[in-house]
Amino acid sequence: MDIPVADGSACGGHRGATSWARARERARRLGEELRSPVRDLPLERALGGVLAADLRALVGSPAFDASAMDGFAVAGEGPWTPVGTQLAGTPVAGLCLAEGEAVEIATGARVPKGTEAVLPYELAGTADGRVRGEAHRGRHVRWAGEETAPGETVLEAGTEVAPAVLGLAASLGHDSLPVRLPTVSVLVTGDEIATGGLPGEGVVRDAIGPLMPGLVAWAGGHLESSRVLGDGYRDLDEALTAGGTDVVVVCGSSSKGPADHLRGVLREAGAQPVVDGVACRPGHPQLLARSGNTAFVGLPGNPNAALVASLTLLVPLLCAMSGRTDPARATGTVPLSGEVRSRPEDTRLVAVRLREGRAEPVGHDRPGSLRGAALAEAYAVVPPGWAGTEVELLRLP
Numbered sequence: 001m002d003i004p005v006a007d008g009s010a011c012g013g014h015r016g017a018t019s020w021a022r023a024r025e026r027a028r029r030l031g032e033e034l035r036s037p038v039r040d041l042p043l044e045r046a047l048g049g050v051l052a053a054d055l056r057a058l059v060g061s062p063a064f065d066a067s068a069m070d071g072f073a074v075a076g077e078g079p080w081t082p083v084g085t086q087l088a089g090t091p092v093a094g095l096c097l098a099e100g101e102a103v104e105i106a107t108g109a110r111v112p113k114g115t116e117a118v119l120p121y122e123l124a125g126t127a128d129g130r131v132r133g134e135a136h137r138g139r140h141v142r143w144a145g146e147e148t149a150p151g152e153t154v155l156e157a158g159t160e161v162a163p164a165v166l167g168l169a170a171s172l173g174h175d176s177l178p179v180r181l182p183t184v185s186v187l188v189t190g191d192e193i194a195t196g197g198l199p200g201e202g203v204v205r206d207a208i209g210p211l212m213p214g215l216v217a218w219a220g221g222h223l224e225s226s227r228v229l230g231d232g233y234r235d236l237d238e239a240l241t242a243g244g245t246d247v248v249v250v251c252g253s254s255s256k257g258p259a260d261h262l263r264g265v266l267r268e269a270g271a272q273p274v275v276d277g278v279a280c281r282p283g284h285p286q287l288l289a290r291s292g293n294t295a296f297v298g299l300p301g302n303p304n305a306a307l308v309a310s311l312t313l314l315v316p317l318l319c320a321m322s323g324r325t326d327p328a329r330a331t332g333t334v335p336l337s338g339e340v341r342s343r344p345e346d347t348r349l350v351a352v353r354l355r356e357g358r359a360e361p362v363g364h365d366r367p368g369s370l371r372g373a374a375l376a377e378a379y380a381v382v383p384p385g386w387a388g389t390e391v392e393l394l395r396l397p
Helices: 020-034 163-171 208-218 233-242 262-268 303-322 371-375
Strands: 038-042 071-074 081-086 101-105 117-120 124-127 130-133 153-155 176-180 183-189 222-229 247-251 272-276 278-281 287-291 294-299 347-355 358-361 378-382 390-395
Touching: 020 272, 020 278, 020 287, 020 294, 020 303, 071 130, 081 130, 153 163, 176 303, 183 208, 183 233, 208 222, 208 247, 208 303, 222 233, 233 247, 233 262, 247 303, 262 287, 262 294, 278 303, 294 303, 303 371, 347 371, 358 378
Parallel strands: 081 101, 183 222, 183 247, 247 294, 278 347
Antiparallel strands: 038 176, 071 101, 071 117, 124 130, 272 287, 287 294, 347 358, 347 378, 378 390
16 A cells, blocks of 8 residues: 655655644554564563464363362262362372262362362361262363363454453463564654753753653554654664664654754655644644654654654554554544634644543643643544534543
C-alpha cells in the first residue's frame, strides 16, 4: 500500500498542515505497511505484543491427574485403610491404590493409580485407623487434559498478550512466544533539559521522557531506549543514523526554529515524509517520516503538545504495526459542556472528564502543561468550525 507523502515536496518543504483526521489515518496506514517483524521473545519480554501464530498446548492441562483438595485419595467404597502420604512435587513411586485403600494427599499432588476420588479433610473422619466419609466418584481430582488437551489451540494469532496470556503459555510448556511488538527508541532534545532535581535558571525538567514508556506500552510497543540530547545537528544525526529500533521518536526539534534540526537530518538521510505538520492545537509542529523499514515520529517540545502529537501519530502507528486495536479511539460521540471555541482551520484537543454522559473540560491544558491531561480521562476532538454539541473522544492512557 502506498502512503501519500506530506504536503511539502520534502521533509523541509512544508506548504500546509495535514488535517488531524488525515494525519492519524496516514500514521495507521504507514504502520500497516511497515508491520512489525515477528520476534520470538521470552515470556517476560512478550507482554503487550500480539501473537503472530496460534498458541497451542505443548502439554495437557492438567499435565497429570492431581488432587484438587487437601484430603485423602481413595479407591472403592469406604471406610478406607491409609497406606501412605502424597505431597505435591513428589513422585508416587509406583503406588497403586487397591479397593478400600486411601492415601493422605495435598492439593496439587499427583494422585496414585487407582484413585477414584479425593475426600476433602472437612468431609472426612478417622477412627480405629480407618478413614470414613462420603466420597463421590471423580470428585476433587483434576484429571489430565480435562481443561486442555495436548496440541489443542487455546488462543488464535492476533490475540494481545496480556498477563493472563503469559501465565497460560507458561502453564502449557512455553518459554517464549512469537509476537509482533514494535521496538521504539526515544530522543529528547534540548540544551535546556534537565533529567533530575530542581531546575536552575533557564533550565526545565524533562516531562516528556517520563511519560513515554507508559504511552509506548499502552500502544503495543516496547521502549528499547530513551536518552536526552543537546540541540546540536551532529548529535541528532548520529543518534538517528545509529538505528536499531522499528520506530524512532524525537521530542523537540520538530518545529522550524534555529535549533530544530530534525527535518534537515531526515532530508539528508533520504527519509520519505508522510506527515509534515498537523492542523491541530496543541501539537501543530509534528511530523512522520520513513526510511526503509524505520519510522520516525517528530513530537513538539512542549509536553502537552507532545502528548497530543503522540496520540495523533505514534499510537495509531504502533497499533497498526502490531495489528492491535487502537486504544485511544472511542466509539460514538458525547455532548461537550462549557464554552469551547473551535478554530476555523484547526482541530482542537481539549482535556475533559466524563460526568453523567457529558464531557467537561478540566482546564490547565496549555501546550507546555500536563496538568490538564493528568486530570483528564480523554481529549475532546473539536473539529474546525465546530458549532454543535457532540464531539468524539480520544482516550488518554
